[in-house]
Amino acid sequence: MTVIELLASSPAVFTGTCLVLGLVVGSFLNVVIYRLPVMLERSWREQCAQTSGEAAAATVPAVGAAQRFNLVVPRSTCPACGAPIAARHNIPLISWVLLRGHCASCGEPISVRYPLVEALSGALCAAVAWKFGFGWQAFAALTLTWFLIALAFIDLDHQLLPDSLTLPLLWLGLLLSLWGGQAGVSPPPVDVRSSLIGAMAGYASLWSVYHLFRLLTG
Ligand SMILES: [Zn+2]
Secondary structure (H helix, E strand, C coil): CCHHHHHHHCHHHHHHHHHHHHHHHHHHHHHHHHHHHHHHHHHHHHHHHHHCCCCHHHHCCCCCCCCCCCCCCCCCECCCCCCECCHHHCCCCHHHHHCCCECCCCCCECCCHHHHHHHHHHHHHHHHHHHHCCCHHHHHHHHHHHHHHHHHHHHHHHCCCCHHHHHHHHHHHHHHHHHCCCCCCCCCCCCHHHHHHHHHHHHHHHHHHHHHHHHHHC
């Protein structure tokens, strides 16, 4: 029996696998939630600096232009002492519990938010796997879940829903609703008609809030 066959035949194995996958991806989501807004702000500052004719380096702090900063580089460090986080201290949920929520180098507390995001991702992924079972719908719902967790926490911190997360999700959703149900492909959880109405209604509601806010506040 291959791994795929095992996942397809046993809901319990598939749910357990998605739970672990959810924990691991949850750990990466913590990185996205923290770094993506910083990356966006840097990019906006650079654009502003270019538009106003200043040298980008003048407005971007020391950590700026020269030093690469993205979702992969540099390695994660402790916000308090700057010590790089060793791989063995980066195991989702388990490391935080073993370290009792404190940095291994300096002993400063590590926010409970990190294990919470990991646990939330793990639990939601297990629920998705249980609900949909093995198939493309489950993988689409897992992707949606991860994007929504990242969006929810970035929104909570910065009142911002980055286009780089919302727009791919919009197109991916429409594409999958169109693709699902084709010959040999199981039907999508949401049909094309509902997807299209959802996309328009979602856009229109946020567009209205934006313009209503501008109208009221000037
Ligand atoms: Zn530390």
